[in-house]
Amino acid sequence: MAKKEIILGVTGSIAAYKSCDLIRRLQEAGFNISVIMTKEAEEFITPLTLETLSGNRVYRQMFDQARENWEIDHISLAEKADLVLIAPATANIIGKIAYGIADDILSCTVISTKAPVVICPAMNEAMYKNKIVQENIRKLQGVGYKLVGPVKGRLACGKTGEGCLAPVDKIVDEVKKILK
Secondary structure, eight states: OOOOEEEEEEOSSGGGGHHHHHHHHHHHTTOEEEEEEOTGGGGTSOHHHHHHHHSSOEEOOTTOSOOSSOOOHHHHHHHHOSEEEEEEEOHHHHHHHHTTOOOSHHHHHHHHOOSOEEEEEOSOHHHHTOHHHHHHHHHHHHTTOEEOOOEEEEOTTSOEEEEEOOOHHHHHHHHHHHTO
């Protein structure tokens, strides 16, 4: 039986470093991982790190000229996905997806897929609790996207609050439950 394919979207949050552990844990659970990272994520973690850990190419741009074959990346990723997981998910990507804005490879892939989508927010508490962000999250949940909500902890600003990426174990358990 072929391994289930998870497309992992990594966005520009300090929690991007946790995607390394997430890749390993998902692989241990028997999944194949393909990573899409936003330009902002590259400020926190390198594509080489995620490529090395996943064992697969990391997708970074809509129009990558270095292709072995002619595929439209966001469409081929959307079609091969058994699940799309965005961890960490910033307020930016949540808002873009909620309003159908498809201006990078991650948002285009999410909007093109028929696979389940799991969103794991990670941001400052003030951003997470903002009424617009909460409305965007409810909108996405209303169309069937699954949320693995953030937890309370020490934020990048030094304060304690709700906004830390959910524990990796909790995210992996949710993925397993959905892909049973």
